Amino acid sequence: xxxxxxxxxxxxxxxxxxxxxxxxxxxxxxxxxxxxxxxxxxxxxxxxxxxxxxxxxxxxxxxxxxxxxxxxxxxxxxxxxxxxxxxxxxxxxxxxxxxxxxxxxxxxxxxxxxxxxxxxxxxxxxxxxxxxxxxxxxxxxxxxxxxxxxxxxxxxxxxxxxxxxxxxxxxxxxxxxxxxxxxxxxxxxxxxxxxxxxxxxxxxxxxxxxxxxxxxxxxxxxxxxxxxxxxxxxxxxxxxxxxxxxxxxxxxxxxxxxxxxxxxxxxxxxxxxxxxxxxxxxxxxxxxxxxxxxxxxxxxxxxxxxxxxxxxxxxxxxxxxxxxxxxxxxxxxxxxxxxxxxxxxx
Numbered sequence: 001x002x003x004x005x006x007x008x009x010x011x012x013x014x015x016x017x018x019x020x021x022x023x024x025x026x027x028x029x030x031x032x033x034x035x036x037x038x039x040x041x042x043x044x045x046x047x048x049x050x051x052x053x054x055x056x057x058x059x060x061x062x063x064x065x066x067x068x069x070x071x072x073x074x075x076x077x078x079x080x081x082x083x084x085x086x087x088x089x090x091x092x093x094x095x096x097x098x099x100x101x102x103x104x105x106x107x108x109x110x111x112x113x114x115x116x117x118x119x120x121x122x123x124x125x126x127x128x129x130x131x132x133x134x135x136x137x138x139x140x141x142x143x144x145x146x147x148x149x150x151x152x153x154x155x156x157x158x159x160x161x162x163x164x165x166x167x168x169x170x171x172x173x174x175x176x177x178x179x180x181x182x183x184x185x186x187x188x189x190x191x192x193x194x195x196x197x198x199x200x201x202x203x204x205x206x207x208x209x210x211x212x213x214x215x216x217x218x219x220x221x222x223x224x225x226x227x228x229x230x231x232x233x234x235x236x237x238x239x240x241x242x243x244x245x246x247x248x249x250x251x252x253x254x255x256x257x258x259x260x261x262x263x264x265x266x267x268x269x270x271x272x273x274x275x276x277x278x279x280x281x282x283x284x285x286x287x288x289x290x291x292x293x294x295x296x297x298x299x300x301x302x303x304x305x306x307x308x309x310x311x312x313x314x315x316x317x318x319x320x321x322x323x324x325x326x327x328x329x330x331x332x333x334x335x336x337x338x339x340x341x342x343x344x345x346x
Contacts (some may be wrong), residue, residue: 002020003034003035003062003063003064004033004034004063004064004065004066004341004345005034005035005036005037005053005060005063005064005065005066006022006026006034006035006065006066006068007037007052007065007068007069007073008022008026008036008037008038008055008068009038009039009043009048009051009052009056009069010022010024010037010069011038011045011189012038012044012048012069012119013044015237017084017259017261018069018070018084018153019069019071019146019194020070021068021120022081023070023331023333024145024147024333024334025068025071025315025330025333025334025337025338026328026333027188028330028331028334028335029120029334029338030338033177034066034111034143035063037056037059037060039051039055040134043207045112045327047068049071049102050072051233052071053073053074053075053098054073054074056076057073057076058076059133060073060180061075062335063091063342064078064079064080064081064228065078065079065080065267065337066080066081066082066094066116066341067079067080067081067082068081068082068321069082069084070083070084070085070107071103071107072110072114073255074106074109074113075214076114077113077114078115079114079255080114080115080117080118080340080341080344081110081111081114081117081118082117082118082119082120082337083107083118083119083120083124083128083258084113084120084124084129084258084259085092085120085127085256085257085258085259086102086107086124086258087151087182087256088100088104088129088164088259089104089107089127089131090107090127090256091182091255091256092104092195094113094180094182094256098280099133101276103275107131107132108132108133108270111128111131111132111134111138112132112133112134113315115138115344116138116140116340116344117134117138117139117140118139118140118141118142118340119139119140119141119142120142120143120144120259120280121140121141121143121258121259121280121283121284122136122141122280122283124141124144124258124259124280125139125141130187131173137216140336140340142333142336142337142340143259143281143284143328143333144259144261144264144328144330144335145328145329145330145331145332145334146261146264146265146268146325146328147184147265147330148295149208149240149241149265150240150244150265150268150271150325151239151241151245151268151270152245153242153245153246153269154191155257157242157244157245158170158242158246161239161241161242161243161246162246162291165232165235165239165243166230166232166238167204167206167230167232167246168204168230168287169202169203169204170202170246171202171203171204171248172203172204172205172206172230172247172248172299173199173203173204173206173247173248173249173250173251173304173308174206174208174243174244174246174247174250174251174253174266174271174272174343175206175207175208175250175252175253176206176207176208176209176252176262176270177190177207177209177231179191179253180199180269181255182254182255182257183253183254183255184253184254184255184276185207185292185330187253187295187297187300188205188251188253189225189226189229189298190296190297191297191300191301191304192205192229192301192304193226193255193302194297194298196226196227196228198305199305199308199309201228203228203231203308204225204228204229204230204278205228205229205251206229206230206232206243206244206247207229207230207231207232208232208235208240209232209233209235216261219274240265241269243280244265244266244269244272247266247269247271248271248272248314249271249272249273249274249304249308249314250262250263250266250271250272250273250274251273251274251275251300252266252273252274252275252276252281253274253275253276253292253294254275254281254294255276255279255294255295256278256280256281257276257279257280257282258279259282259284260275260281260285263275263281263284263285264284264285264325264328266321267285267288267289267321267322267324267325268325268326270316270321270322271289271291271318271321271323272290272298272307272313272317272321273285273288273289273290273294273317273321274289274290274291274292274303274304274307275289275290275291276292276293277293277294278289278293278294279292284328285324286318286324288317288320288321288323288324288325289317289319289321290306290307292302293322
């Protein structure tokens with residue numbers, strides 16, 4: 001058996017989805033059975049990619065490599081790479097041009113060269129196969145998991161969180177903002193404008209996350225938002241579980257997801273979701289939420305209205321959401337990933 005090395009270059013970046021995935025696997029794998037390989041200092045950007053392509057291969061020697069974050073060294077065949085989505089190839093217009101160009105070069109070539117690929121959804125697998133032309137059996141689908149901190153919370157915890165974040169009402173629809181156009185905040189705001197005058201005045205839309213930069217949010221006018229929208233700004237990780245749990249509806253109308261962790265976190269918290277009906281989201285949500293065309297503002301508005309007005313619907317979907325979320329655990333993700341690596345190293 002080869003010795004296993006894990007490419008942890010990505011852990012030099014702030015913790016987001018891909019970094020979380022890597023950390024969740026590592027803390028569940030048997031200690032002493034692998035080596036972490038990363039740059040000696042906080043190398044990011046172009047230097048990080050250069051390290052991965054040119055410094056990592058000779059350091060690796062004869063070890064088998066696991067690269068958990070979309071890319072890896074093209075020179076290394078004895079490698080498994082996890083690909084979380086194919087957005088740079090499917091929608092390069094949403095991304096930084098230099099970032100998109102690099103990933104469009106590397107990802108298809110890497111898929112054809114490495115020993116095996118892990119995809120986080122069937123949808124992502126289909127896009128990998130499409131863009132690289134590889135056989136479908138070269139890709140294993142292993143879904144992401146969910147942290148146990150996402151669960152129903154006490155009213156006391158929720159009230160304290162609302163106070164800290166300045167949320168003006170106990171009845172709020174939650175959405176997570178992002179620095180990516182694919183998250184479709186514009187469509188959500190347009191739909192909310194249709195809904196706001198038809199619902200009780202104590203119901204607010206709360207959007208968690210920063211406003212972003214002008215290039216990304218150039219079409220959103222934050223100074224002229226529809227009524228009763230509260231922007232929290234950046235939310236610390238420890239605030240997210242009670243923030244989810246305090247919502248009575250979660251709205252996530254993304255155009256494109258390789259997996260879609262936020263709806264699953266809301267579901268585990270017992271919150272019914274309104275989400276898009278495309279890409280990987282149906283795989284995650286199943287029948288435990290309302291799915292609509294994210295390009296149809298009126299359909300979004302009507303789904304939000306149904307959810308806000310019907311307590312019976314919310315209770316039914318809340319129960320289904322908790323049950324479905326139990327099917328996704330990081331323990332299962334870690335075990336299945338470890339088994340794939342061990343099989344290929346034999």
